[in-house]
Structure formats: C-alpha cells, structure tokens
Amino acid sequence: MQELTLETLLAVFEEIFGFWLFWGMVAAALAVTALFVYVLIRDHRLEARTLVRAELFAPVGAVAAIVFVFFMTSSGLRDMGGPIDVIMLLGIGAAGAVGLTILAYTVQALVNPPRR
Amino acid sequence: MTKSPLAASRRAFLGLAAGGAALTLGSAPARAARVKTSARIVILGAGAAGTAMANRLVTSLEGAQITLIDARAEHLYQPGFTLIAAGLKPASYSVSRTADWLPREATLIAEAAAGIDPEARMVTTDKGQKVPYDFLIVATGLALDWAAVQGFSLDLIGKEGIGAHYAGPAAAEATWRAMDAFAEKGGVALFGRPATEMKCAGAPLKIAFLTEDHATRKGTRSKVEIHYLAPQKALFSVPIVAEKVRMLFGERGIAAHYEHTLKAIDPGARIATYATPQGEVQMGYDYINVIPPMRAPDAVRNSPLPWADKWTDQGWVEVDQKTLRHLRYPQIFAVGDVAGVPKGKTAASVKWQVPVAEAHLIAAIQGREATETYDGYTSCPLITRVGRAMLVEFDYHDNLTPSFPGIIAPLEELWISWLMKEVALKATYNAMLRGKA
Numbered sequence: 001m002q003e004l005t006l007e008t009l010l011a012v013f014e015e016i017f018g019f020w021l022f023w024g025m026v027a028a029a030l031a032v033t034a035l036f037v038y039v040l041i042r043d044h045r046l047e048a049r050t051l052v053r054a055e056l057f058a059p060v061g062a063v064a065a066i067v068f069v070f071f072m073t074s075s076g077l078r079d080m081g082g083p084i085d086v087i088m089l090l091g092i093g094a095a096g097a098v099g100l101t102i103l104a105y106t107v108q109a110l111v112n113p114p115r116r
Numbered sequence: 117m118t119k120s121p122l123a124a125s126r127r128a129f130l131g132l133a134a135g136g137a138a139l140t141l142g143s144a145p146a147r148a149a150r151v152k153t154s155a156r157i158v159i160l161g162a163g164a165a166g167t168a169m170a171n172r173l174v175t176s177l178e179g180a181q182i183t184l185i186d187a188r189a190e191h192l193y194q195p196g197f198t199l200i201a202a203g204l205k206p207a208s209y210s211v212s213r214t215a216d217w218l219p220r221e222a223t224l225i226a227e228a229a230a231g232i233d234p235e236a237r238m239v240t241t242d243k244g245q246k247v248p249y250d251f252l253i254v255a256t257g258l259a260l261d262w263a264a265v266q267g268f269s270l271d272l273i274g275k276e277g278i279g280a281h282y283a284g285p286a287a288a289e290a291t292w293r294a295m296d297a298f299a300e301k302g303g304v305a306l307f308g309r310p311a312t313e314m315k316c317a318g319a320p321l322k323i324a325f326l327t328e329d330h331a332t333r334k335g336t337r338s339k340v341e342i343h344y345l346a347p348q349k350a351l352f353s354v355p356i357v358a359e360k361v362r363m364l365f366g367e368r369g370i371a372a373h374y375e376h377t378l379k380a381i382d383p384g385a386r387i388a389t390y391a392t393p394q395g396e397v398q399m400g401y402d403y404i405n406v407i408p409p410m411r412a413p414d415a416v417r418n419s420p421l422p423w424a425d426k427w428t429d430q431g432w433v434e435v436d437q438k439t440l441r442h443l444r445y446p447q448i449f450a451v452g453d454v455a456g457v458p459k460g461k462t463a464a465s466v467k468w469q470v471p472v473a474e475a476h477l478i479a480a481i482q483g484r485e486a487t488e489t490y491d492g493y494t495s496c497p498l499i500t501r502v503g504r505a506m507l508v509e510f511d512y513h514d515n516l517t518p519s520f521p522g523i524i525a526p527l528e529e530l531w532i533s534w535l536m537k538e539v540a541l542k543a544t545y546n547a548m549l550r551g552k553a
Binding site: 007008011012013014015016069072073074075076078079080081082084085088089 | 552
C-alpha cells in the first residue's frame with residue numbers, strides 16, 4: 001500500500017459496498033451509538049439487568065458476523081492459515097458481539113426504560 | 117442515586133462528538149493548488165492506467181486539454197478473470213463501461229490509435245483522425261499474440277478441453293466450464309506461461325492451484341494429473357517466491373517442467389507441442405490452459421517508441437524505469453503493461469506508476485524537475501486455493517516489499533490475503549481508476 005490515508009480508506013469502502021449502502025451503514029452505526037450514549041446519559045448509568053440480557057446476544061452477533069464474512073468470501077474455518085487469520089476472525093467475531101450487544105441494550109433501554 | 121463509574125455526562129458526549137468532527141475535518145488532505153496550463157495531453161488507452169491518469173490530471177491541472185484515445189467501449193477489470201475462471205464470479209464481475217470512469221473534463225475519441233509520430237508530435241487513429249499533442253501518455257496495455265500458438269483459435273475456448281482465461285471475461289467463464297468438466301472426468305491437465313514478458317505472472321500459477329483445489333473438493337483428485345510447464349528455468353521471476361511455489365507444487369502434487377515453451381496444440385488429437393533445449397516435446401492432455409506470448413500493440417511496435425536493443429520481439433516502450441519517461445522523447449511517458457520496464461505488468465504497478473509519471477509530467481509543464489521515483493513495486497495476491505492466498509509484493513531488485521511487515525507474512529498461505537483479493541482489491545482498483553488511491 002502506497003499511502004493509506006483516511007480518504008483512500010473511505011474511497012475503498014465506498015467501492016466495496018456502494019456509496020449509499022456504505023454511508024447508510026455508517027449513519028446507522030452512528031445512530032445506534034448516539035442512541036446508546038443517549039440512554040447512558042438519560043439513565044446516568046449502565047443498567048446491569050439490561051446489560052446482562054443484552055450480553056446474551058453477544059455470541060449470536062459474533063457467530064453471525066463470522067458466518068456472514070465466510071459466506072461473502074467463499075471461505076471457511078479450514079482456510080485459517082496463520083495467527084493473523086485467527087486474530088482477524090476473533091476481531092470480526094468481537095465486532096459482531098459488541099455491535100449486537102449495544103444494539104440489544106439500546107433497544108431494551110428505549111422500549112423499557114428502567115424505573116427510578 | 118449514586119453515579120456508577122461508567123456514568124456518562126452530556127458534557128462528555130458533546131466533547132466526544134466535537135472530537136470526532138475535528139478528526140474528520142482535520143484529516144482531509146491539503147490539496148495542492150491546480151497548475152494552470154493550456155497543454156494538449158493525449159492519453160493512448162482508457163484502461164486502468166489511462167483512466168487513472170486522466171482522473172488525476174483533471175484534478176491537478178487547470179485548463180489542460182486532455183484527450184483519451186481508445187476504441188473499446190467496455191472497461192475490463194482484469195484481476196477478476198482468475199476468479200471468473202474459478203467459478204467464483206460471473207463474467208459480468210469484470211465488465212463496466214469505459215465512458216463511466218472517465219472525467220467529464222476529458223474528451224474520449226472512441227477510435228484505435230494506428231500511428232504515433234513522436235517527431236511531429238501527432239497520433240493518427242485507425243479512422244484517419246490526426247491528434248496533435250504536447251505531452252503523450254502511452255497506456256495502451258498489451259496485445260495477446262494468440263496466433264503464436266499454432267492450432268489454437270479463440271472459438272475453441274471452453275471446448276475440446278481448452279481453457280484460456282486471459283482472452284476476456286466471457287472466455288474466463290468458458291474456461292471455468294471446461295475446467296469443471298475436466299475435474300469431473302479426470303485426466304491430464306497442462307498449465308504454463310509464455311516466454312515473453314506477461315501481465316500478472318502469478319495468474320498461470322493461480323489457475324493451476326485452483327484446478328488442483330477444485331478436483332480435491334470434488335473428490336476426483338486421484339483421477340487428475342497436473343503439469344505446469346514454464347519456458348523459464350524457474351516458476352517465478354523472484355527467486356524466493358519461485359522456491360516457495362516449487363515447494364507448494366511439491367506438496368500439492370503439481371509436476372513442474374522447466375524450459376518448455378508452448379508452440380502448438382492439436383485440438384482434435386489433444387496433443388500440445390513444446391519447444392525445449394532438447395528439441396520439440398509432445399504431451400497429450402485432457403485439459404489445457406493456454407496463455408499466449410504478449411507484445412506491445414502494433415501501433416506502438418511499429419512506432420519509433422520501443423527499445424531497440426531489449427525485448428525486440430515484444431516492443432515495449434523505451435522509458436526510464438524510475439520515472440516512466442521516454443528516454444529519447446521527453447514529452448512522452450508510458451505507464452502500465454506497455455512500459456518497457458522489468459517486472460510489474462499488473463494493476464498494482466499501475467497504481468504506483470501513475471502518480472510518478474504524473475508528477476514528472478506536471479514538473480515538465482512547470483519547467484522544473486520532479487524527484488518522485490518508481491522502484492518497480494508490484495503485488496500479486498497469489499491464490500493457492502479458494503480461501504487462501506499469499507500476498508506477494510516485490511520490486512525491481514527481487515526484494516520482498518510487504519505492505520504489512522510482521523503482520524501479513526508474504527510467503528504464507530493466509531485467509532486474510534484471500535480476503536484482500538476477494539473484497540478489497542476491486543474496490544481499491546476502482547478507487548485508483550477514479551484517481552483516489
């Protein structure tokens with residue numbers, strides 16, 4: 001890679017997903033993050049019970065993210081060739097887990113606000 | 117109520133948002149002021165190199181008259197041909213419209229270049245149109261010399277056990293059907309590369325690996341015999357990579373033959389004839405993948421531009437290998453496959469060559485010298501099976517030049533390298549076409 005600037009990276013992602021899908025996903029991710037931060041500020045804390053329930057979705061998110069990437073790239077577990085592959089796989093799983101947990105927490109907190 | 121340590125505040129939230137915005141705004145690269153000029157710049161070829169150059173020039177120059185000459189209406193994403201020939205993508209994966217990539221500020225003459233007169237600074241098209249230039253970028257790509265393989269014709273691709281994925285997206289799809297039918301039935305498969313310089317020297321190796329992989333997945337590997345025949349004395353021009361491929365061929369049971377140049381095929385009898393130092397050798401086959409010799413297009417070969425003492429049967433443009441500038445005609449540059457430099461007829465080379473040639477062109481317009489140089493960087497995601505590849509990158513000096521040293525090992529078969537080929541490569545290529553990468 002010659003020069004990996006933020007601009008290049010954004011251009012590459014726009015090409016992978018298409019302009020509208022990519023920026024739509026960025027907007028969706030930002031919206032979920034903003035809503036998550038909103039409920040944190042509103043409740044002044046992480047609600048333990050809600051969080052535990054949300055965390056139940058983490059393994060689902062992890063597996064879904066990995067299966068999605070395998071499906072999109074015609075590959076599978078047998079193709080892991082070295083440590084970086086396992087790190088990459090764990091990273092994809094972690095992203096899926098954290099993403100779905102935050103989404104689940106936010107949805108629960110919005111639908112069913114904790115009683116004060 | 118007591119606040120938990122994780123408690124957030126509105127102030128923190130606002131601070132975070134402001135920080136994010138600052139990061140985004142602050143990272144926009146400062147653009148150099150556009151150079152004013154009325155220069156007439158003609159680009160021969162609207163492929164990867166020509167298109168990338170046009171898109172860069174319209175943003176770096178103001179007032180320049182930029183003309184591209186290319187008769188082909190379709191733009192071909194050539195790195196995709198291997199994926200099509202492996203049955204992973206449809207032919208349409210590699211096809212888009214040339215005009216869709218070109219900047220509005222540039223003019224496209226949809227005719228083929230027929231003659232180049234560097235003394236008169238004039239290009240003549242096949243329809244007789246004369247196009248004068250102040251600067252000329254030769255980015256014609258190369259020509260596949262199918263006639264050099266006796267007995268072969270393009271209409272045979274996909275039939276009689278013949279594959280030839282270099283011929284185009286439709287041919288790559290037909291190659292996949294022929295390869296799949298062969299893997300089903302079994303027999304002897306022959307792969308190889310030409311004796312000339314070629315685009316993507318990894319592609320013949322990839323298709324041999326992919327055929328082996330396909331037969332293995334189909335459960336017919338024991339019925340399949342695979343041979344790879346190279347005109348050279350090694351499997352790859354970079355010795356350390358050649359050794360690695362030799363070892364992988366050993367592991368995968370692909371027999372390597374050296375100093376074998378494909379001369380002819382007899383499609384009826386399914387016999388291939390190779391020239392070797394010991395004379396002609398014939399080999400029977402059930403499937404053969406033909407990759408012909410490659411040369412500069414006739415318009416370039418018949419012009420005064422090629423080297424007089426190097427690659428005389430191929431006609432690559434005589435340029436300085438560091439600056440891509442013509443050694444005898446300083447107002448001419450050559451980028452991409454047609455450039456007479458060692459190695460690197462790949463899209464990755466184009467990505468690195470174009471900004472260097474552009475810098476020297478702009479410096480010439482401004483009457484100064486540029487310092488940018490190109491050191492032969494090229495890259496080859498060498499697919500070894502569906503799901504794994506080696507991210508091989510190297511330069512003129514046969515040195516490995518990994519983009520991610522210590523993270524992505526160049527000589528390991530990795531999934532992450534496959535992901536790059538599958539997901540990021542076409543996107544990076546498209547960004548390059550738009551002049552953004």
